[in-house]
Amino acid sequence: MLGRIEGTGRISYICKLIYEAYRIPVFWLDTGGSVHLALPASFECRTPLQGSGSLLAEVTDHAAQQTGVQGCGVSSLPQLYTTGFLEQFILLRLPDGQPNSSGTVIIGPVLSAPITGDNAADLMRDYNLAPSQQERWLQYYRSLPVLSRTRWYHAALLLHTLVTGEELSVTDLLLAAPVQQSAEYAGDGPDLDLSYRRENEWLHHDPMLEREMFRFIAAGDKEGLLASQAAFSEERFGLLSKKSRLRSKKNLAVSSITLATRAAIEGGLFWEIAYTLSDFHIQHIEELNDIPAVDRAQTAALCDFADRVRDNRRSKHSRMSALCQNYIFNHLYEEITLGRLAEIAGLNPSYLSHLFKKETGLAVSDYIQRERIEEAKRLMTLPGITLSDIATRLHFNDQSYFTKVFKKFTGLTPRQFRQDLENFF
Structure with missing residues (x-):
């Protein structure tokens, strides 16, 4: 007989569906942060490099901080969280006030692309870890599922719809993410005295994807830009530094901002403003110390260009x-x-x-x-x-x-x- 699943049973059922569909770890934490359900039950997250807590505790701390920002009493949109060691998580805070069905559902860790020996060695150097630990880290990375960026976003959409019954698009998901909020720009402002030499190109991907993405910038279409960016596969990006994964990410971000600058100018943004934005965002990225922060800053920069082109077109000034x-x-x-x-x-x-x-x-x-x-x-x-x-x-x-x-x-x-x-x- 068919029937409606309520309370604890419903959330447990959703967690099992996600786990069976994607074969990725799923956790349900109560409001106190204790694990109410873990799938698979035997999965062990790595411990952090410092402190006595676990990786899961690091993720739940992040969820708690975001909950404090968003406020209580309402369900939030899924949060996409990436650690400095490239593990990715989806977090969805359950609505308050419903008996036996509150807390947070966490999906992950997963990787967006396999971690090779060279990748692991780069991360060891970036975080000043002993080379002797590399094999242990490689074994850990090999144990993690790998999902493309597009499938990862769809997992977040599926979780949200199953829990809330509400539709959500990839664009809605990305627009709601903190990655789009570039508060540093409003508070700091560009330094017009500095400029960066740009020598690298965006490598190893279908040029049509690149052209489409920068066409959205030229059109001032941030929503289209985000949807297009989601189609890029992490492993198809070029490696622009042999010694540092972080340096490679920064170089890729700089090259994308360079191309975005040209696209914005083609879209009608006056060249001096475009170059000023470019200088500011590159300077900001150079100051960052971990890969997720660089990824967030790169997306914020591209969105900034699209917004500027849109606003410039709306003004219709001579x-x-x-x-x-x-x-x-x-x-x-x-x-x-x-x-x-x-x-x-x-x-x-x-x-x-x-x-x-x-x-x-x-x-x-x-x-x-x-x-x-x-x-x-x-x-x-x-x-x-x-x-x-x-x-x-x-x-x-x-x-x-x-x-x-x-x-x-x-x-x-x-x-x-x-x-x-x-x-x-």
């Missing part, structure tokens, strides 16, 4: 406005005169002023003030910078004038705005 806005963006920390902007645009100052206000809705001086206030807001998120420093750097005559202009565009004084930031975080 080349004159684009030239002026680009110059203002790059020279906020300098004195900006109408005469200099007219020289850049090749127009009479009065005529430029008239056209600029007609297209943007703001006088040139108001537009510059607004952009400086936006930059001031970004600077306020950084530690160690006083309000007087910000006012001086952005060429406001004195603190009172800075306060007046800031309140004009935000409705708050700088101190009130910073206090709200501190209360929020």
Whole structure:
């Protein structure tokens, strides 16, 4: 007789379905973090390099942190988590308030591609591990299932639908992931004095996939970009460093950002803005110390280019406005005169002023003030910078004038705005 499975039985049944369908480890943890169900029962995760906890504890800690960010009382979307040693997990927090069916379902660990001896040796060097441990690590990696990126995403979608009954697309999954949120960009800002030489190409994959992905950037289509990127197979990427897996990943990320820069320019983004974004994202990637962080930063960079192209197309401004806005963006920390902007645009100052206000809705001086206030807001998120420093750097005559202009565009004084930031975080 057919019947509806409720409570504990239902979640256990879903876990068994996932395990049987993919033959990958599945765990159900209660709200206290204890393992309620493990499939297979004999599976043993590796222990971390430091501390007394297990790999599973590391993953559950990550789930707990994300739960704190997302809030309580609602089910979350699946979370995709990759460790520094390339093990991948799917985490889905179960809805609160339902007896015997709360907690977190964890799928993994799996790999997106087999780990070879050379790969393992690279990871040993990246994490300063003794070469004598390499064979033990290789044995561990060989015990893990390997799923392509596309199948892994579909496993996350299947888990979500079985638990919630709701439809979810790959694009929805990736757009909701923290990987898309590039908070560092808003807070730090690009350094226009640095530039990177770019010598590597995206290697060992079907050129049609590459062209399709960068076509989405040129069209300002972030959703299409993410769906296209999901089709790339990890093992088809080139190896751009023989000594370090991390270095190879960074080189691949740099090459993809280089191509994305060209695609964004073809899509209408003014070249100076595109190169500025490129410099910033490459500098950020060079500072990272593990492979998952590089992967996240690379995806965030590609999405940033797509968003910029989309916003630029929506604005429908003329080349004159684009030239002026680009110059203002790059020279906020300098004195900006109408005469200099007219020289850049090749127009009479009065005529430029008239056209600029007609297209943007703001006088040139108001537009510059607004952009400086936006930059001031970004600077306020950084530690160690006083309000007087910000006012001086952005060429406001004195603190009172800075306060007046800031309140004009935000409705708050700088101190009130910073206090709200501190209360929020």
